[in-house]
Amino acid sequence: MALLKIARLGHPAIRAGSEIMTAGACAREDFQVFLENLVDTMRDANGVGIAAPQVHVLERVIAIEVDPRNPRYPDYPHVPLTILINPQLVGHSTETNEDWEGCLSVPELRGRVPRWTSVHVQAIDREGRTVDFTAEGFHARVLQHELDHLEGKVFLDRMRDFSTLTHLHEYQQFWRATLERPG
Numbered sequence: 001m002a003l004l005k006i007a008r009l010g011h012p013a014i015r016a017g018s019e020i021m022t023a024g025a026c027a028r029e030d031f032q033v034f035l036e037n038l039v040d041t042m043r044d045a046n047g048v049g050i051a052a053p054q055v056h057v058l059e060r061v062i063a064i065e066v067d068p069r070n071p072r073y074p075d076y077p078h079v080p081l082t083i084l085i086n087p088q089l090v091g092h093s094t095e096t097n098e099d100w101e102g103c104l105s106v107p108e109l110r111g112r113v114p115r116w117t118s119v120h121v122q123a124i125d126r127e128g129r130t131v132d133f134t135a136e137g138f139h140a141r142v143l144q145h146e147l148d149h150l151e152g153k154v155f156l157d158r159m160r161d162f163s164t165l166t167h168l169h170e171y172q173q174f175w176r177a178t179l180e181r182p183g
């Protein structure tokens with residue numbers, strides 16, 4: 001297991017955007033090792049998602065995994081480990097909702113972010129096969145958050161205003177119990 005260094009807001013990698021992966025990348029052993037390291041890094045940091053630019057690799061790769069035992073995001077529905085290469089948002093609901101987000105590259109902060117309640121995504125998986133699926137709720141939210149990283153955007157850019165922006169300690173103290181969980 002090798003942990004990769006996570007870039008924080010302010011490092012140019014977070015704002016740089018990312019390049020499309022070339023066909024055949026999945027057959028490269030070094031790329032498969034990178035994917036393992038990306039997942040290990042996400043899990044070690046208790047992330048529910050990570051995008052390659054967050055580890056200084058400007059390529060269109062994301063990983064997501066929501067485990068109800070995750071201490072940073074307890075009580076959310078399980079999403080199995082999913083690695084997406086060249087993911088594209090090909091459709092979304094008209095409805096949006098607002099919920100809390102944090103980010104491994106914006107440590108110790110939380111804020112409420114509006115997102116579409118469902119999204120339709122196409123990508124290739126780590127074996128190079130096409131995947132095409134729709135996701136709802138928190139799953140859709142995590143996907144939108146990670147897709148944004150590929151465009152050099154962070155959740156702060158999506159907030160309507162900063163009135164809910166809070167440090168994690170104060171989130172747990174003042175906010176967590178006062179707002180309903182998403183459906």
Ligand code: ZN
Nearest residue numbers: 102103104105
């Ligand atoms: Zn993030």
